[in-house]
Amino acid sequence: MAATNHRRYTVEPLSADEIRRSFVNSSRSLVKAMTLPRDFDVLPWENLDYLGWRDPKAPARGYLVLRRDEGVTGIAVTTAATGAPRRGTGLCDLCHTAHQVTDVSLFVARRAGSAGKAGNTVGTYICADLACSLYLRGLKELEVPQSDLAGPEVRAGRLNERLETFVGRVLG
Ligand SMILES: [Zn+2]
Numbered sequence: 001m002a003a004t005n006h007r008r009y010t011v012e013p014l015s016a017d018e019i020r021r022s023f024v025n026s027s028r029s030l031v032k033a034m035t036l037p038r039d040f041d042v043l044p045w046e047n048l049d050y051l052g053w054r055d056p057k058a059p060a061r062g063y064l065v066l067r068r069d070e071g072v073t074g075i076a077v078t079t080a081a082t083g084a085p086r087r088g089t090g091l092c093d094l095c096h097t098a099h100q101v102t103d104v105s106l107f108v109a110r111r112a113g114s115a116g117k118a119g120n121t122v123g124t125y126i127c128a129d130l131a132c133s134l135y136l137r138g139l140k141e142l143e144v145p146q147s148d149l150a151g152p153e154v155r156a157g158r159l160n161e162r163l164e165t166f167v168g169r170v171l172g
Contacts, residue, residue, distance in 0.1 A: 011048045022074030024112045052130025077107035093124045095132035095159045096148045103128045122169045
């Protein structure tokens with residue numbers, strides 16, 4: 001038997017195939033057009049509650065992929081830049097990190113199945129770079145004072161609960 005690998009992952013690393021098969025709210029052609037994160041080979045899985053990234057070739061598109069009891073679930077989202085200048089701070093609905101308002105984006109997910117085909121969507125404000133896991137662990141720099149002062153483990157737990165709620169709304 002091989003030596004036990006003591007490395008602890010938060011999200012067990014996902015293969016490109018697993019990711020492509022995981023999307024519940026995306027057409028086959030969109031999945032085919034998806035570009036994986038640039039740093040896919042060196043992702044810090046041990047610090048990720050979910051894999052989130054903006055499409056390097058289509059920045060208005062983003063993806064959230066997570067491991068759940070039911071399996072790997074991928075949610076495709078889109079965001080539209082509003083023309084109006086925005087000021088102040090904004091809060092990510094998923095991880096409750098405070099950002100300059102321009103670093104939080106309203107992402108829209110098409111709902112899965114017939115609801116999505118009928119045009120139903122779910123909208124939520126998320127860290128614009130979809131790096132919630134890194135912010136709440138203090139691994140990415142923040143520009144504004146934070147109101148949520150709980151520790152990373154507590155915040156990661158809450159993030160996972162809110163992710164589950166978000167996925168539930170998309171799945172309907
Ligand atoms: Zn966030």
